[in-house]
């Protein structure tokens with residue numbers, strides 16, 4: 098206190114500031130703070146006191162020099178000492194201040210979680226900061242990320258994250274390279290596919306790190322960086338103050354507040370039963386807008402806290418300043434800022450009680466994505482499949498996107514016209530769609546292209562399935578389909594030599610022969626018995642020596658066959674008995690011949706169109722007809738992952754039979770045609786529909802085995818997914834997609850229906 102006296106005489110309070118040489122920013126902030134205290138109307142000002150800064154520069158990390166400057170300052174009678182920033186020196190200054198009972202104010206990051214009696218550190222406490230980063234990572238929903246830190250202290254700042262159970266986050270940790278070239282580490286991170294990066298380094302290095310990240314292509318819309326450095330900004334003091342005197346009844350809070358106000362300063366006595374969270378308190382204090390000096394006694398039952406608190410609550414340049422019972426600044430407000438096209442925008446806030454809150458609305462994020470897409474050129478990877486994307490046939494040599502045409506190109510044109518972006522079509526190598534290697538977990542084809550961010554979008558007849566959806570983002574589907582079988586159409590065969598027998602079955606033919614023989618014998622026997630069949634061989638001789646019977650065995654058979662063939666015969670029965678047999682036989686032959694004739698006509702006109710397989714079950718039960726699917730597609734994946742016995746059996750067959758998989762749908766259709774009924778191809782109904790209209794000898798067999806959709810794929814976490822989804826939906830609703838489908842499916846079609854027409858003529 099002796100030290101303070103000379104200064105007090107002039108109502109000037111000296112305040113020492115120690116700054117590392119070259120640390121201009123701290124010095125400017127210090128000057129600003131002093132000016133602000135001196136200029137802002139407050140109780141301090143009214144007491145006619147002024148702060149007067151005394152600034153000393155010291156070489157960084159030089160404790161000896163620092164201690165000499167501190168002594169010098171103390172001799173000049175400073176009321177408090179501020180700084181310096183470097184850790185060792187500051188600790189040294191702190192202990193001197195403690196010995197002389199002079200307050201020491203620091204604003205530096207101090208990972209040691211302890212302090213001396215006379216020191217106060219305005220820098221947010223490491224434990225709270227660490228919690229803030231954890232909350233932020235949770236808020237963004239990151240499940241895997243890479244921590245890129247500069248020095249060991251950085252890891253202390255991030256300790257809460259490192260303490261999380263391994264199943265919550267997949268964290269990889271990497272240290273920034275020493276020196277100024279950070280590319281090797283960044284390249285390594287990129288190679289391992291980490292897109293979320295938590296960057297902890299000195300503020301002045303951030304720009305360089307990000308610049309180098311951009312040079313190696315890590316500043317795409319799919320990379321997310323959380324930068325842990327705190328950048329203070331102006332904080333505007335809160336809104337209205339509480340009602341001045343009275344009993345307030347908002348949320349069952351019965352308080353009596355009394356006090357005197359003289360415009361800026363509020364001297365108040367507060368007593369109350371606030372029943373928001375059972376808080377019975379008696380508060381006395383002086384508050385002057387920014388700062389609140391208070392004595393608090395109470396039973397606050399938020400977390401069962403019976404407190405007698407004395408302290409200072411105030412709002413400074415870095416927002417709310419409050420010290421906990423140990424004198425640490427654990428409760429503070431952080432703003433979460435995001436880089437938008439217009440610069441930094443506040444995206445949310447954090448404090449100890451409420452955690453991290455994202456305050457940007459869906460609409461704001463959506464609008465940002467739309468703005469981000471305008472005039473951007475997206476790289477679109479694709480695989481050739483008719484009629485989705487095909488090479489355009491032209492007499493001239495074509496360049497750029499003009500080389501390609503098809504349903505998907507038209508769809509892309511529509512979407513890009515809606516959203517105002519450009520695109521470059523790049524065909525994928527080997528026309529591979531993308532499947533995951535079950536053993537290594539690696540993707541191939543277009544999906545790998547998206548994952549490595551070499552492409553911004555993948556479009557073709559790309560099926561949305563669970564496995565892919567886990568790896569990349571899909572938009573709303575633009576077409577629905579299911580797996581089906583495509584097979585050779587059964588051919589009309591030349592009638593065989595014995596095809597006249599086909600109207601009646603073999604049994605019927607055998608019965609008829611038996612009936613014929615039987616009837617002939619009965620006729621023969623009856624004719625032997627009846628006297629009326631014994632005729633006079635010479636009608637002129639009334640007394641013949643012998644009579645003659647025309648129904649010999651041979652004649653009986655001749656008679657029966659004559660009537661069976663509907664031809665009649667020159668011998669006819671005379672006796673009633675034989676006539677009855679003949680009548681019955683004739684009636685029988687009438688029925689038989691009529692039905693034979695009718696059936697024969699039908700057999701000759703109807704093409705026999707039976708197919709040996711009618712469904713997937715039929716396929717799975719036989720081995721004569723081989724079957725397969727496209728190697729790297731969703732159809733093969735469907736069979737691989739199915740739990741139904743039939744499909745499992747089919748997968749086992751396909752997987753163990755060499756040569757049943759093909760490298761493209763077109764190859765599959767060709768093989769079905771070439772193998773002439775010995776190969777069936779499993780493919781998707783929309784493609785089958787297209788092909789069967791053009792290859793007339795192919796036909797879809799059976800119904801759909803499943804139901805799924807095609808969508809546009811984007812890299813995981815792409816900001817454009819929802820915007821493009823919206824565009825797809827609106828194209829659905831305006832029927833544009835249906836019109837496009839009709840256009841591309843009907844183009845050049847009608848060949849097969851004409852062929853059928855000709856044959857029936």
Ligand code: GLU
Nearest residue numbers: 530558559560730731732
């Ligand atoms: N549409 C399939 C896919 O996205 C390719 C064709 C197929 O597997 O039948 O993988």
